Amino acid sequence: MADTRRRMRERKRLRSRRIRAVLAGGLVFGVGATMTLAAWNDSEYASSTFTAGRFDIVGATDGATFSSHATAGAAAALSFAVAPTAMVPGTTTYALFSVKTANPSAAGTLQLTAGTPGGTGLATYLTYGVRLVPTAATPSQSCTAATYGAASGASSVIVADGSALTVGGAATTSVPQVVAANGGNQLNYCVAVTLPTTAVNAAQGLTMTQTWQIQGTSS
Structure with missing residues (x-):
């Protein structure tokens, strides 16, 4: 009888241990599930749209009325102080060509190049020079013998006096030939x-x- 009671008590103790073990396992599992559910998510995004700008220069023969002359066929007709049809030995004649950026336009740098002269041969005898001159109070008067002579600094000389008509301008001078964006400034080329x-x-x-x-060239 005593043995029977002892065996029953042993069975109860074993059953109690198994229940506690199961509960303990359940608690561990339950903690793991709770941690997984607590992993919240959030995101941030950024984007942009890009558009290319424009670079466009325009010119004027009077220092004030600017328009596009984008091809040799649409070249602006320079207005020389002494009519080119009346040149005699010892004559120098001057003409203005002003350049700036259009609005809108990016900033840029400029360089003068010379084409191949045409006609019946007068180019063999002619020489020329080009200087940058300030804008006069009356823009059309920016390029004269006086203003050309005053612009004698190295930063102003684009083509040296006495050059053949086929000589182009220097790519750089001590002061770069820079035109600001959106027509912010103009460069006045005085051709002699x-x-x-x-x-x-x-x-x-x-x-x-x-x-x-x-x-x-845009910059």
Whole structure:
């Protein structure tokens, strides 16, 4: 009888241990599930749209009325102080060509290049030079013998006096040929063409045509 009671007590103790073990396992599992549910999520996003800008330069022969002359066929006709049809030995004539950026446009740098002269041969005898000059109170008067002579600093000389008509401008001067964005400033190129005193009789009646290009590069 005593043995029977002892065995029953042993069975109860074993059953109690198993229940506690199961409960303990359940508690561990329950904690793991709770931690997984607590892992909340959130995100941040960023995006942008890009549009290319524009670079556009325009020119004027009077220092004030600017428009586009984008091809040699649409070149602006320079207005020389002395009519090119009346040149004699010792004559120098001046013409203005002003350049700036359009609005809107990015900023940029400029460089003058010379085309191949046409006509019947007068280019052989002519020489020229180009200088940057300030804008006068009356823009059309920015390029004269006086303003050309005053702009003698190294930063102003684009083409040296006495150059052949085929010579282009320097890519850089001590002051870069920079035009600001959106028409913020203008550069005035004063072109001086000379028929030297040494021109021989054979130059009489000859003609010359020339096209200069101001090439702009965005910066």
